[in-house]
Amino acid sequence: MGAWEATVEREGRVWRVSVPALGISDQVARLGEADVCARELVAGAEGVPAERVEVRVRPLADPGVLAGLAEADAIAAEAAALVERSARMRAGIVRSYVEEQHLTYREAARLLGISMSRVQQLVTGR
Incomplete structure (x- = not known):
């Protein structure tokens, strides 16, 4: 059966x-x-x-609840994509600034108000 x-x-x-x-x-x-x-x-x-x-x-389950959860998931996916886009943009801006101004990581860190290791991460992508 x-x-x-x-x-x-x-x-x-x-x-x-x-x-x-x-x-x-x-x-x-x-x-x-x-x-x-x-x-x-x-x-x-x-x-x-x-x-x-x-x-x-x-x-x-209640279709309205499922629709609400699907919408929330879509918003979360959009947010994740925006965070990724923001990170790439931030890295590109810092990398260009350091290269164009011929700055050391220490100088860039002081000018931008971030740590030297963060500047290195943004410039090298690591």
Whole structure:
């Protein structure tokens, strides 16, 4: 016997467990009870012991929450790209300044108000 597919989603203060292929559903108080409930639903409908039933339960989250999280992830990716762009830009500016003005790292550090080791990192890319 193959695995059955079931879904579970919040419905008020309870969880609705559904087995769409059989058109049956039930409620449980806790999400952790959904697997057993789904297995028992299929077993009862098919007339087999619950131990012989394999069910994959897929929780269905609120679409609005999922959309919000996807938007937050997209913003985080944009922010990471901007941080990377900023770092490349900063390094290029410091490297050009040091080279064009023929500055030592010590001189550049003093002029820019950053450490000499930071100037070296920006100039050499290390």
